[in-house]
Amino acid sequence: MTDKSIIRAEAEALFAAFQATGAVPVDADILLPAETLLDLYGEDIRARAYVTSDPLNGELMLRPDFTVPVVQAHMAHGADPARYCYMGEVFRKQDHLGARAREYLQVGYEIFDRAAPEAADAEVFALFAHVLRPLGLRAATGDIGILLAAVRGLNTTEGRKAALQRHIWRPKRFRALLDRFSGRAPLTDARAKLLDHLASDTPANLINAAGTVTGLRSAGDIADRARAMIDDASAAPIAAPEAAMLYDLLSLEAPADAALAHLRGITPLLPAIAPAVDRFATRLDALRARGVVTADLAFEASHGRTSLEYYDGFVFSFHGPDPLPPVASGGRYDALTAVLGQGQSIPAVGGVIRPGLVAKLKGAKHV
Amino acid sequence: MSKAGMLKIGVPSKGRLMLDTFEWFGARGLVMRQTGAEREYSGVVQGIEGVELVLLSAAEVPRELAAGRIHLGVTGSDLVRDKLADWSSQVTELATLGFGHADLIVAVPACWIDVDTIDDLDAVAAAFRRSNGFRMRIATKYHRLVREFMTENGVADYQLVDSQGATEGTVKNLTAEVVADITSSGETLRANHLKILSDGLIHQSQATLYAARTADWSQIAAATTALSQKLRLRIDTTAH
Numbered sequence: 287m288t289d290k291s292i293i294r295a296e297a298e299a300l301f302a303a304f305q306a307t308g309a310v311p312v313d314a315d316i317l318l319p320a321e322t323l324l325d326l327y328g329e330d331i332r333a334r335a336y337v338t339s340d341p342l343n344g345e346l347m348l349r350p351d352f353t354v355p356v357v358q359a360h361m362a363h364g365a366d367p368a369r370y371c372y373m374g375e376v377f378r379k380q381d382h383l384g385a386r387a388r389e390y391l392q393v394g395y396e397i398f399d400r401a402a403p404e405a406a407d408a409e410v411f412a413l414f415a416h417v418l419r420p421l422g423l424r425a426a427t428g429d430i431g432i433l434l435a436a437v438r439g440l441n442t443t444e445g446r447k448a449a450l451q452r453h454i455w456r457p458k459r460f461r462a463l464l465d466r467f468s469g470r471a472p473l474t475d476a477r478a479k480l481l482d483h484l485a486s487d488t489p490a491n492l493i494n495a496a497g498t499v500t501g502l503r504s505a506g507d508i509a510d511r512a513r514a515m516i517d518d519a520s521a522a523p524i525a526a527p528e529a530a531m532l533y534d535l536l537s538l539e540a541p542a543d544a545a546l547a548h549l550r551g552i553t554p555l556l557p558a559i560a561p562a563v564d565r566f567a568t569r570l571d572a573l574r575a576r577g578v579v580t581a582d583l584a585f586e587a588s589h590g591r592t593s594l595e596y597y598d599g600f601v602f603s604f605h606g607p608d609p610l611p612p613v614a615s616g617g618r619y620d621a622l623t624a625v626l627g628q629g630q631s632i633p634a635v636g637g638v639i640r641p642g643l644v645a646k647l648k649g650a651k652h653v
Numbered sequence: 654m655s656k657a658g659m660l661k662i663g664v665p666s667k668g669r670l671m672l673d674t675f676e677w678f679g680a681r682g683l684v685m686r687q688t689g690a691e692r693e694y695s696g697v698v699q700g701i702e703g704v705e706l707v708l709l710s711a712a713e714v715p716r717e718l719a720a721g722r723i724h725l726g727v728t729g730s731d732l733v734r735d736k737l738a739d740w741s742s743q744v745t746e747l748a749t750l751g752f753g754h755a756d757l758i759v760a761v762p763a764c765w766i767d768v769d770t771i772d773d774l775d776a777v778a779a780a781f782r783r784s785n786g787f788r789m790r791i792a793t794k795y796h797r798l799v800r801e802f803m804t805e806n807g808v809a810d811y812q813l814v815d816s817q818g819a820t821e822g823t824v825k826n827l828t829a830e831v832v833a834d835i836t837s838s839g840e841t842l843r844a845n846h847l848k849i850l851s852d853g854l855i856h857q858s859q860a861t862l863y864a865a866r867t868a869d870w871s872q873i874a875a876a877t878t879a880l881s882q883k884l885r886l887r888i889d890t891t892a893h
Contacts, residue, residue, distance in 0.1 A: 332813075381739060477770075500762045501762045502785070508767055511780060512767040
């Protein structure tokens with residue numbers, strides 16, 4: 287058999303295993319409207335997806351992942367609850383020379399279920415662990431829901447919480463904002479000068495003094511933000527103990543049971559995370575009920591933050607030896623279904639396996 | 654006509670950039686000049702054997718280097734970094750030539766009194782999307798450099814719109830809110846009521862001499878050595 291046919295056979299076997307659970311197979315388009323993906327993922331997706339153009343429909347993208355088409359198919363005519371599986375190529379533009387694949391097969395599994403999200407999380411993880419067991423992979427998990435709850439519960443202004451929440455998935459900017467809001471980063475001279483200037487007169491007068499007003503952004507919007515900046519400058523920094531807890535949370539890495547004990551320990555200091563920590567505990571129970579040994583399961587509070595997928599709850603991945611990319615990855619993306627559903631939303635969790643990497647690891651084992 | 658077994662140097666085919674390049678090589682004993690009519694794109698090199706001058710648009714030099722159709726090329730570092738993916742794996746930077754300076758910068762309307770840094774720009778992008786229902790538009794022709802800069806700085810909720818010329822006018826024409834463009838004096842920006850962000854410098858460009866890693870250097874060893882000595886440069890042509 288050729289490499290391609292070995293990989294396809296591997297994909298078919300995984301797909302059959304997913305179908306055997308009763309999941310409904312979904313066929314997704316390869317050409318997707320670029321606008322939907324750009325609105326969801328931002329310009330960064332252009333660095334990752336092949337863009338092509340249609341004479342009538344404008345910009346189209348070669349499917350970079352299955353999330354968007356599967357959620358859209360579910361929203362259009364899905365049962366509630368539903369389990370789906372799929373198999374097909376995804377296309378990833380590579381900006382660096384090297385061996386990274388530009389097109390490869392993915393086999394995926396998704397659960398849309400309102401009733402018991404933690405049970406659904408455990409079901410997906412246990413299924414992946416089961417089908418991947420022969421490969422002896424290292425699993426890693428996380429829970430972005432705890433981080434989001436910690437941010438929402440901070441004792442600070444709504445504006446600051448919104449800014450932090452918006453950048454949960456961009457760790458570097460998130461860190462810079464947190465440093466500023468907690469007073470760890472000193473106010474720069476340039477910023478102090480700007481604030482002095484904004485406080486020196488009414489926004490309307492300052493805008494007029496700056497010269498001709500140009501562009502679509504209105505003078506009203508400019509004035510609103512100028513006032514918000516002055517308010518923000520006078521708001522107290524996030525209190526040191528609370529900020530310290532958040533820094534601690536960002537770097538938390540421990541086996542899942544130990545991580546839970548640690549989180550229980552800091553919950554009195556960050557009471558807002560209590561419901562998210564309870565959900566974490568419920569998920570660990572559900573995982574144990576499915577035979578997962580949570581005492582050894584790696585947990586990192588920041589796992590999955592750098593992916594473009596906008597996971598907002600449980601996240602997981604399965605890794606072979608370095609430098610291979612993850613063999614499988616997935617997570618919960620409730621908020622994304624709300625964005626794509628235009629009013630409708632449904633809790634959703636799922637993941638994908640790369641059969642090409644499965645075949646590679648199996649081949650290596652036989653050598 | 655192009656000859657096999659020649660070391661080909663690509664040089665911008667017109668204007669200040671061409672004359673400054675000729676002068677730079679001239680100072681090192683390589684006399685370059687246009688042949689035929691002023692607008693005819695052919696030229697010669699004197700003072701060295703086995704070297705051919707290829708006159709072409711500065712914007713095409715990166716592509717010709719990447720394809721290995723020229724061995725050496727002079728163009729702006731902004732063009733190489735924007736047009737070539739993973740540029741340093743495709744070309745080697747041999748020398749910066751000290752002319753053709755231009756800064757690729759981010760500029761916003763001067764009336765945005767609340768905006769001084771990239772950080773502010775990101776905050777405005779979030780508010781703009783909320784009140785206008787679409788992502789804030791940044792007009793540029795430097796898509797790769799601008800996108801990488803925005804990603805590096807964690808800016809979200811923006812979109813790039815293509816502008817191949819008169820980019821500063823896009824704000825007034827309501828086709829963009831922000832521009833990312835080349836400037837040397839900043840005069841055009843001021844005339845269009847725009848100001849540069851204090852940390853909005855994306856790239857400081859200047860004319861640079863590059864070597865193509867993928868070109869066939871095997872037949873031109875003598876010319877390469879001679880040129881290397883004249884220019885007093887080590888010409889590293891090894892591919893990664």
